[in-house]
Every structure is written in structure tokens, then in C-alpha cells.
Amino acid sequence: MSSMRPERMVRLAVKNLGQYKLRAGLTMLGIIFGVCSVVAMLSVGEGANQEIQEKIQQMGSRNILIKSVKVPNEESSQSGRRITIATYGLTYDDASDLSRFVPHLEASIPIKRLRYDVQFKARRLQTDVVATIPAFIRVQNYRMVRGRFLTAADEEFGAPVCVIGTRLARMLFAGYDPLGRTMTIAGDAYTVVGIVGDIAQSELSAQSELWLEGENQSVYVPLTTYMQKRGDLFAQMSEGGSTFEKIELYELILSINKQENVVRAVDAVRRVLKRNHAKEDYSIVVPLELIRQARETRRLFNIVLGSIAAISLIVGGIGIMNIMLATVSERTREIGIRRALGARRIDIVLQFLMETLILSISGGVIGLVFGAVIPLVITAVTSVKTVLTFPAFAVAFSVSVAVSVVFGIYPARRAALMDPIEALRHE
Amino acid sequence: MSEAIVELKSAVKEYVNGALRVTAMRGIDLRINRGEYAVIMGASGSGKSTCLNVLGCLDRLTGGEYLLGGEDVSGLTDDELSEIRSKRLGFIFQSYNLIPQLNVLENIEVPLFYQGVPEAAARRQAEKLAKRMGLESRLTHKPMELSGGQQQRVAIARSLVCDPILMLADEPTGNLDSKTGEEILELIDELHAEGKTIVMVTHDDEIAHRAQRVVRFLDGRIIANDLNGAAAK
Numbered sequence: 196m197s198s199m200r201p202e203r204m205v206r207l208a209v210k211n212l213g214q215y216k217l218r219a220g221l222t223m224l225g226i227i228f229g230v231c232s233v234v235a236m237l238s239v240g241e242g243a244n245q246e247i248q249e250k251i252q253q254m255g256s257r258n259i260l261i262k263s264v265k266v267p268n269e270e271s272s273q274s275g276r277r278i279t280i281a282t283y284g285l286t287y288d289d290a291s292d293l294s295r296f297v298p299h300l301e302a303s304i305p306i307k308r309l310r311y312d313v314q315f316k317a318r319r320l321q322t323d324v325v326a327t328i329p330a331f332i333r334v335q336n337y338r339m340v341r342g343r344f345l346t347a348a349d350e351e352f353g354a355p356v357c358v359i360g361t362r363l364a365r366m367l368f369a370g371y372d373p374l375g376r377t378m379t380i381a382g383d384a385y386t387v388v389g390i391v392g393d394i395a396q397s398e399l400s401a402q403s404e405l406w407l408e409g410e411n412q413s414v415y416v417p418l419t420t421y422m423q424k425r426g427d428l429f430a431q432m433s434e435g436g437s438t439f440e441k442i443e444l445y446e447l448i449l450s451i452n453k454q455e456n457v458v459r460a461v462d463a464v465r466r467v468l469k470r471n472h473a474k475e476d477y478s479i480v481v482p483l484e485l486i487r488q489a490r491e492t493r494r495l496f497n498i499v500l501g502s503i504a505a506i507s508l509i510v511g512g513i514g515i516m517n518i519m520l521a522t523v524s525e526r527t528r529e530i531g532i533r534r535a536l537g538a539r540r541i542d543i544v545l546q547f548l549m550e551t552l553i554l555s556i557s558g559g560v561i562g563l564v565f566g567a568v569i570p571l572v573i574t575a576v577t578s579v580k581t582v583l584t585f586p587a588f589a590v591a592f593s594v595s596v597a598v599s600v601v602f603g604i605y606p607a608r609r610a611a612l613m614d615p616i617e618a619l620r621h622e
Numbered sequence: 623m624s625e626a627i628v629e630l631k632s633a634v635k636e637y638v639n640g641a642l643r644v645t646a647m648r649g650i651d652l653r654i655n656r657g658e659y660a661v662i663m664g665a666s667g668s669g670k671s672t673c674l675n676v677l678g679c680l681d682r683l684t685g686g687e688y689l690l691g692g693e694d695v696s697g698l699t700d701d702e703l704s705e706i707r708s709k710r711l712g713f714i715f716q717s718y719n720l721i722p723q724l725n726v727l728e729n730i731e732v733p734l735f736y737q738g739v740p741e742a743a744a745r746r747q748a749e750k751l752a753k754r755m756g757l758e759s760r761l762t763h764k765p766m767e768l769s770g771g772q773q774q775r776v777a778i779a780r781s782l783v784c785d786p787i788l789m790l791a792d793e794p795t796g797n798l799d800s801k802t803g804e805e806i807l808e809l810i811d812e813l814h815a816e817g818k819t820i821v822m823v824t825h826d827d828e829i830a831h832r833a834q835r836v837v838r839f840l841d842g843r844i845i846a847n848d849l850n851g852a853a854a855k
Contacts, residue, residue, distance in 0.1 A: 203741070214723045532719045535680060536780070537708020537736040539701045615680050619719065 208549040218518060219554060225514035226558030226599065227565065230591045233504040234566025237587035239573065240493075240500050242580035247489045251482050257301075258334055259449040259461055260480040261285060261468070263442055280428075283476040285444040292471060297449060297463045299456035302330050306446035307421060309429060311381040313414060315367045322363060323413040324380055326421035332391070334450040337410075342374050342389030345417050349388075353419040357385040361392045362411035378414075383424050385416060457483045508595055511558075512602035519551055519606035530610050531618025540611040547610050551603030552596070559595045563588055627691055627788050627819045628654040628677060634685030635672050646672035648842040649686065654821060654835070656787075659814040661830045662823045664839030671792070673839065674823050678711055678790045679703045691787050708736045712781030714791040718773040720765040720780075726752055727761050730780045737784065744783075751779035755809075771802035778809060789813065791822040795829070807832060 212219045263284025287305075294303050307326040312319055325331075332344045340361055349356050357380065364373050373387045392411065429440045451460045461481055468477055523530070530543055538546075566588075570581035635647040646669045654660050664670040675681035676688060679695060682703075688696050695706060713719075720729045730748035739747075752761055755775040765773055774794060781789055791810065795803030811832060814820055822833065830836050831850065838846040 200738075203735070210723060528719070529721050532721055533732065533736075534704070535678070535707060535713050535719075536733045537704050537784075539704040539736070541701075542704075542736060616675055619680075619715070 204545060204549045205553065207546065208553050211546075212550055212553060215522065218522075222514055222518040222554050223558035223561065225511035226555050226595055227562040229504075229508040229511035230559050230562025230595045231565040231569065232507050233591035233594070234563060234583075234587050235569040235573070235581075236500045236504055237591070238566075238570040238581040238583045239579065240496055241582040241584055241587070242570075242574075243496070244489075244493045245582055246580050247493070248486070251486050251489060252336065255334055255336060255448075255450070256483050256486060257451045257454055257457060258482055259451065259457065259464055260482070261447040261449070261464065262478050262480065263445050264476050264478050265440075266474050266476045280439040280441060282441040283474075284442040285447055285477055286471070287443050289468065289471055290444060290447055292467050293447070293449060293464060296467050297460050299452045299460055300449060301452045302334055302448075302450040304328060304331050304334055304448040304450070305418060305444050306331070306448065307418065307442075308445040313363075313367065313378055313380050315371075315373075315376065315378040318367055318369075320366065324421075325413050325415045326418045327415060328418055331415070331448070334448055337391050340390040340392040342387070344389055344391065345415060349417045350419050353423050354417060355383070355385050355420055356388045356417070358389040358391050358415040359387055360411035360413050361390055363414060364390050366412070380414060380416065381425070385414075385420075391415065454483065457481065504591075505594075508598050511595065512598035515551055515554060515599045516602035516606060519547060519603055520609070522550075523547065523606045523610040526610075527613065527618045527621040530613055531615050531621065534613075534615035535619060543611040544604075544607045547607035548600065548603050551599055551607070555596050555599030555603075558599075559592045562595065563592055566591060624655045624657070625692070626653050626689070627656050627658070628652065628821070629689040629692075630673075630676075630686065631689075632686040633673075633676065633683050633688060635669075635676060635681065636684045646842055647676070647683075650842075650844055652837065652844065652847070654819065656819055657814075657817045658835060659810075659820045659833045660822070660835040660837060661833035662821065662837045662839065663825065663827075663830060668839035669842040670823050670839040674790055674792055674821070677788070677821060678713060679706050704736070708733045709784055710787050712784065712786035712789040714774070714777050714781050714789065714794045716793040716796040718765070718770070718777045718797075720773055720776055722765055725762045725764055726757055726768070726776050729765065729776055730783055732780060733784045747783055748779070751782055752776075755779045769802075770798050771805060774798065774802075774806050775809070778806070778813075782813070787819065789818055789820045791820065793824055794822065795824075795826075 265281065265283055290303060290305055294300060304327060307324075309324050309326075310321055311324045312321050313324070327345070329345045329347055329350055332339075342358070344358055345356070348354070357378070359367070359373060359378075367373070367378065368376070368387075373390060375386065375388075377384050377386050379385070427441055427443055429442065430437055449460065449464065451457045461479065464479060468479075533543065533546075567583060570583060573579055574581050630650050630652040633647050633650040633652075634645070636643060636645045638644070648669075650669075650673065652673075662670045662673060672681065676683055677690075679690070679698075680703075683696055686696075687694060690706065691710065695703065698706070707713075721732065724732070727745065727748045730751055731744045734744040734747065749761070752758060755778060757772065757775055757779070760768060760772060765776070768776065778794075794810070795806050798806060807829060810820060810822070820833075822829070824830060834850055836846070836848050836850050837844055
């Protein structure tokens, strides 16, 4: 190898690059943009990925969600008659059948979800009312912000208590402490015993709050209490008359004991519901499947981002090669002089490679700095979530240096293989 | 008989120039002894430049032998020839051939750089030679800031920095006015007087008179190899 010490080579390379400051700067710009865009893209990609994961995790990866769906009814709106009753969706029988036939079932959470007017003092608004059982909070990744959730006692005695989402607490109770206060739901009085938030919200993620806006705005009441007060019939007054809907269960969350059993459980759910229902007036949502889909989407996303990043890095590398070729041909005479004075071929190769390396490393470092700043700006301006990860930095930097070195080898070799006599004659 | 520094034995150099096969040296025998000052003359295309390149280990013979300081260098690899150039040879060119981005001292140090001589030692050696060449006030100047004569002095200092056994000069005064050229030639005379072995290519008969030996080339052959009585000191 070379007889020269590395630190002397570095100084020589810096001195040589100093001759062409503008050129060196422009060359570095290619690398800077390359590294910067790789880091920025990876962080946007990682941000999007984490966001999706969070949303899905909130639904619970061991849960199976079944929802009642209204199907277009052939039920005639016989002319003249102004009262219709629609009956569809999940039934109590479904719930007990599912409890019996679905394997590995840990909990089955019945839910009624309806929109009602809620009121506190003079403030009134419409929101989702979720009537459910205490185990609800266990299968959802919700978190008590204050107070408590519904309890078995509430359930047993049909206590007129409710738990409200953080957003509803802000909207309805602005200026008051909601705990212990009484609000009305469709005219019935309920006492607020707790405030519930979701996990993402506790991590101060603005996006997730948007996603779960509905949940944070909901009010939760014991199913038994609700049944006593309202029953299964839901009336909707409209101009043409009244519509009654009879739905026993709006949603059913089945919690499976282990993630690997979810797929088998889903099959059982499908079988049971198919047998019980003539029409498909329900839908099954499996967060685990969504996670799989999200992973697949993410893989595609990464491939696309990776290709763009690779292209920008290769363009940077070609820029380096271009400049180094120009530099080598301009400095042909210098190469001849050095060879005549005793430089071996490897000395010439290393000299030019060192110059390439310094260009790419300094360009890479500057690129990393910009790459770290840009995602912050993106998040600040567009509120798109970005996540900076160490692998993104490492990959961007090392790939850019590797690409530069690969593209630097050809010009350096070309310099070293010149005939010294020809090179000395070069004007 | 004193020791031979240069010995060419039936030296042949052929090369292919496009479709043409050119024979630049057609069996040359040449011996130059230690401490000798030899001048090579000849028209362009006579083979004198090729011969100088061979002597400087920049080019390899295609036939015959070249002994430098008694060592056969004909079969050496490119790396070995590079090492010989940096340790045993000194070059002085017509157009000085200094490296533009390096200052005077750094230019003088270049051969030592490739020998791996430690920086401090190289710097001392370069300063000593620069002073000797009368460049003490120019040490950190770049070549562009120097006159032609000064640049050639830097080049001479550089050629001396490794204490070479053979100095090769290719028309060292070709780009200089006659007064400056005379100064450079006096400097070379001085080095010769100190015992350096010098081979110089020139067109100028005046200059040839200063040397001990005049070798004339024509068509790749030596047509005259005379000891120059007048110039012998």
C-alpha cells in the first residue's frame, strides 16, 4: 500500500480541492441533495408507517370487530303508510352463539352505538352514545384520564352513570370539572364518573386525535342502564313520518386470547353468522388483517422511496464521476510530474480517491444535517408525521459514500494508468 | 576506470504509433561515469528524448540492457521504477513542471513525500536546498508568483532533494532568456563540480561546450560520442 500517512493524504486532498472551490461545492451539492432526500423520505415513510400501526394497534390486534350493517330493504314503503320498522343486524342470539362456538374467545363485548343529543346546562350537542359492558375498556387500548370506567356494579344495578371522552369533556363541560356532574342523554340524567382518552392521544399525537375524534367525543354508559331506559327500538322522526329501527347489537367486539388464534376464530365467526343471517347485514373487521395489509403497503412504499433515493444517490455519484474526470484530465500534467518524481500508480489512485472521499463525506454530513431539519419543517408546516431513525441516517450516509467511491474509482484509475511521458507533454 | 552510473548495452526501443512501427533507439551503447557531465544532442526525432526517458526510468527498453548504478533496471516493474525515480534520479525540465497548487517548499518536498520521509525531515531538507538556490524569501510562494529563473531553481532544488545518483535535464534553459539561462547553467556547472553526474539534452552548441562528453544522435543511433577537451575542468 501507499507509503504516505493517511493524514498527509487528507491534507493534500483538501489542498487540491481548494483549487476548485466552486466546482467542489457544486459536486458536493449533488451528494447533499441525495443524502438529504433519502433521509427526508425515509423519515416521512417511517412516520406514515408508525401512524398506520398506531391506528391499527388502537383497534387491538387480538380483536375481531363485527358491525351491523343496514342493507337496502325490499321492505316496501307501501304508499300511504308512514311508519316503517327496519330490523337488521346482530342479535343477542348471535352473541350467545358466537360465545359458544368461537374458539379461544377471551371476551365478547356487546355494544350499542347511537347518536343522541347530550346536554349540560345550556350547552347541547349531538354525539355517539356507546352502551356497553365494563370489559370494553380492557379490549380497547383506552386509558382513563380521570375517574373510573363503568364497573360491574354499575352494570348490575343499571346505575345512571357515564364516562365521557376527552374531547367531549372539553366541548360540553368547558369551564367546569365534569366529574360528579350530571348531564342528560336524550333527556335522561346521567352522572359523569370518568374521563377516558386513547393511547395515542396521551402521546400527544395530533393526527391520531383526528382519527379517533369520534371515540374521544363519545359518551359511554352501562348497557343495562341504557336498555332499561331505551330498549331496542330507535325512533327517527323525519318529515315524511317516523322510521323505527330495531337493532339489538350495533357492534360486537370479540377478543381472542392469542394473536395466532385470530385467523381460526375469524373463520368460526363467519360460519356462525352465515348460518344465523339470511342477508349479510353485518361486516367483520379484523385489525390483524389490516396490519398485514399495512405491512404490505409499507413494503411497496419503501420500495418506491428506496428507488427514488437510489436514483438521487446515483445521480450524485455520476456528478462526482463527471467532475473527477474533468479534474483528472485538467491535471494530467500534475499526474505526469508526480509519476516522474516517484509516485506509484497506487499513490495516484489513492490521491484522487481521497479527494472523492472528502467531497462525498463532507457532502454527506451536510446532507444529513439538512435531512434532519427538513422533516421537522415538514411536520411543522403540514402536520404530516415524520420520524427520524438512526438507520435512515446510517443508510443514507454510507450508501452515498460507497456510491461516490465506486464512481470515483474509474477517474482515479484513469489517472493512474496514464503514460507519464504523455502526461508530462500534455499542455 | 571510474564507476559507470549509466550503461546502455545494445539498447533498442520500438513503439507503435498508430499503424506505424517506430524504432526510436536502434541498438545504442552508452556509458556515463560517476561525476560526468554529458550532453545529448540531435535533431528532433533522432531518439535523444526517448533515450532520456529511458535513462529516467520513465520508459522501458524493448531490447538490450540498461544498468543504472550497476543495477539492471530493464526488467523492473512499474512500482519498482517509480521507487528508483523517487530515490535515485533527479529531473529538470524545460518547462519546470512545478505543481501549481503547491508552494516552493511543498514542490521541493514532493519526491520525499513519495518516499515516505517524515514531514519534519523533509521540511528541513527542502528549506536547506531552497536557501542554497537563493529562494529563502520565496518559500511559501506559488509557482505562478515566481519568475522563470526562480521556477527553474525550485525545480533544481526538487531534483536534488533525494540526493540522486543521476540528474537528467531536458533543455533546462529552453524557456529562459539568455542571462537567466546562463545563471541556471552556472548552477548546473556548480553541481557538476560537486561531483554530480549529469545528463542534459540540448540543441545549443554553446551549452554543449560546458559538458565533458557530447553524444550526438541521428535516426536512433549514436553518430558521435566525444570527450570535450575544452570544457573539461
